[in-house]
Amino acid sequence: MARTGTTFDVGIVDDHPVVIDGVRAWLAEEPSVRVGHTGDTTADLRSHTVDVLIVDLNLNGRLVLSDIGELAAEGRRLVVFSQSTDESLVMDVLDMGVAGFVTKSEGQAHLLHAVRAAAADRPYVPPTTAGVLVSDRNPVAPQLSPQERTSLLWWFQSMSKASVARRMGVSVHTVDMYIKRARVKYAQVGRAAPTKTDMLARAIEDGLVTPAELADSAEWTPSA
Amino acid sequence: MAPLRSDTGAPAGEAVAVRYAHVISVVVVVIVAVWHFGYDSLILVRSWSRYEPAWVALASWLVLSVVQLVGSVLLLRSGLRGRLAPLLSSVALLAGVAAVATYPGGEAIGDISWAANTVGWFGVLLLMQRPMRELVALLACTIAMTTVALGVSGDLDTPVTWSRLIAQSYTTAGIQLAFVLLARELHHAARLTTGAARAQADRMARRAAEEARHVERRRRYRYLRDRIAPLLHDLAEGRAHPGDDTVQRSSAIEATRLRRLFAETEDAAHPLLHELRACADVAERRDVNVTFVCYGELPDVPVAVRRQLTEGPLLALASAKTSARVTVVVTAGEIAVSVVADASASAAPRLVRSAGTSVLFDEKENLLWLESRWPVPGPRSTSASSTTTRW
The missing domain is CATH 3.40.50.2300 (Response regulator)
Known part of the structure; x- marks a missing residue:
């Protein structure tokens, strides 16, 4: 395709x-x-x-x-x-x-x-989705890093990645990466779907996440 | 003895009245039980050979025992308010008539008579919660029963018998009637006390509410006097000019603050959202295009925190020229309220920098971006940990 x-x-x-x-x-x-x-x-x-x-x-x-x-x-x-x-x-x-x-x-x-x-098969997160993801309190929600949370929240608030980047003191590309990584983490949870697998595979291919990181973020379940 | 239960779920005063009624019922049940199983049984055994026939006397005693047991249980369960009470009383009366018929001549008042007084106490037990006239009728029947028995045996022609009859009626039916009157009076008094206590509690609650309202009114009045009166004075006396940007902005801010002040006292499911919408509403009236989005479940936010959380957004909204975006995001640990508006750069530094509020003016995009955060205390984190333990 x-x-x-x-x-x-x-x-x-x-x-x-x-x-x-x-x-x-x-x-x-x-x-x-x-x-x-x-x-x-x-x-x-x-x-x-x-x-x-x-x-x-x-x-x-x-x-x-x-x-x-x-x-x-x-x-x-x-x-x-x-x-x-x-x-x-x-x-x-x-x-x-x-x-x-x-x-x-x-x-x-x-x-x-x-x-x-x-x-x-790449992730894109519009501001509304960012707001929904950052306020998600579901116990099976993936664990997001503080930067990922901040990026999602501020992207939702301002609708301007450039402003978010200036506020965070990083590049727009970095902000974009945080947001995409947050979205990719969500592709790991819930029901399985071919599109999710494709997105995960693509994220690894693009170097957005490593297989090890994906495994780590899935380890939020307090098994211990 | 049955325990005195007061945990009926009724208010405290109501429980007092219920307990009064219950104690009276228990006293009556005990009196009737002692009387019938003690006194009646003794007389019956002692004079067994003199009843004609004895088995009828025994049958009456047994019928009365059954009525007494049923009546006692029903009274303690408040089940004697209906038609069953007069019905049981009639059965008791008939059994009494049968018992009186077994007395030998001239003994209707004497060592071996027992039924008239017992039926009277049964009347107290069964008809206490019924209209008074039913008890009066039953007691009259017990007196009539003895009188007729005396008449049949031909004893009513001596004044001595009459005086014994009157004395007997006074000490039995009279006492029983007095007992019921007293019990009713006690119950009535308990209800009055209950009513008075409830009325007093209502009055105190109303007074507290009125005081709270008064304090709130004074707070609003103080606010109007301190913030808005000077602005209006300056306008009225020509010291301030409506065309002036600063005056316009101050007016916009005070108008929004006023609107928030009114919103604070309104009853809303989510007061924080309600107050923010009120602020947005004022901006919209100035033709500012406001979008408002809230995600996450809002906890209870105290009014002081709400005022702190809305102060920054209020100022930002009052500074917006044509558009503003208001967002509220609730996460596990905090509430973040944000306003992004196309305000002028000069507005930014004047925004109140209260705790948890940060302001950014993005010159490249000509964007005023304000964010106020409040860390949600306590229970949130425990609820998060309890969710975790489920898994």
């Missing part, structure tokens, strides 16, 4: 034509993206092979969480594009193995980043 450089196919599933048109217009600014499928239901997706699927959580008045779970379990790369900012919904969707959750109020840049990242 499309990993680096080459063009990739994107599907858009939303029950509002205006959203499909809008997202299509946004994606048009990204030369490597080709819109391969649009529709208002998750039912007829079997025949369409797209690299990344942008999908709304609420289709024709129905919350399609279980459909999204099935698609993720099949190994589809999904970016949820939803009006909702509900924290438990964001956590559920990420737990299923969805690559990214972009709220409709976050807009074009974040959606493009998320789609590009998903196509390459």
Whole structure:
């Protein structure tokens, strides 16, 4: 599938034509993206092979969480594009193995980043997701380093990685790395999904984390 | 003896009245038990040969014993308020009539008579919680029972018999009636005391609430006098000009503070969010586009801490020109409130630097970014450790 450089196919599933048109217009600014499928239901997706699927959580008045779970379990790369900012919904969707959750109020840049990242099995964390992750109190939550927590929190607060970098006294790249590492740690927990495995493999490949670090962060369980 | 239970869940005063009623019930149960099983049994055994026929006397005694046991249990369980009480009383009365019928002639008042007085005490036991007229009727029946028995044996024509009848009625039915009247009076007094105690507690609670309200009102008044009055005075006397940036900003800040002051006394599920929204609301009225997001579960935050946590955000919001982003994040250890606004650089240094508040002005992005944190004390960390032990 499309990993680096080459063009990739994107599907858009939303029950509002205006959203499909809008997202299509946004994606048009990204030369490597080709819109391969649009529709208002998750039912007829079997025949369409797209690299990344942008999908709304609420289709024709129905919350399609279980459909999204099935698609993720099949190994589809999904970016949820939803009006909702509900924290438990964001956590559920990420737990299923969805690559990214972009709220409709976050807009074009974040959606493009998320789609590009998903196509390459790389993590992208929009500010809303950062807020949800840093406030996560679930006992099975992975252990984040203080820098990772601070990066997530400040990214959520300011929505500017440059500002976060200046405030932390590090480079934007470093801030980005902290945020990505936090996200990768979350790919380790909860239910297994092919997309999560791909993201972990890619993170190791990119040198974002080492297999040993992943093992360490999974050792939060107080077995002793 | 049955234990005196007061843990009925009722308020303390109510428990006193319940206990009074219970003690009276226990006393009656004991009196009737001693009377019937002690005194009646003795007389019955001693004069066994004189009853005609003796088995009817024994049967009446047995019926009365059953009624007495059932009645005692029901009384102690407060089960004698219904129709069952007069029904049991009727059974007792009939058994009494049968017993009186076994007395030999002229003995309706004498060494071998026992039933009339017993039925009277049964009336006390069974009808104490019923309307008074039922007991009066039963006691009248016991007197009538003796009178008729005397009449049938032809003893009513001597004044001596009449005076014995009257004396007997006074010492039996009279005492029983007096006992019930006294018990009712005691119970009534206990209820009055209970009512008075509750009324006093209510009055004290109301007074405390009024005092708290008064203190709160005075705090707000002091605030208005110290902060807002000078501003208004200066405007009224022309010392301050509405067109002046500083005056405008001070007014915006005081307006937000006022709004927060009002929000503090409102009843809201999450007072901190409520007060922050109130601050955001004032900014929105100035056409500032405010987004407000909160993640995590908020603990209880004391009002003093809330004021400290909202002071910085309040000033930042009052300085925002066109847009502001308010976020609240609750993590295991702390609450972080943040405002990012497009304010001018000059606003930043003037922001109050209270404990836990840090301000950054990002010149490159022209962004005022303020963050106030409060470490959530105690229980949070213990709850975290208890969650850990589950695994």
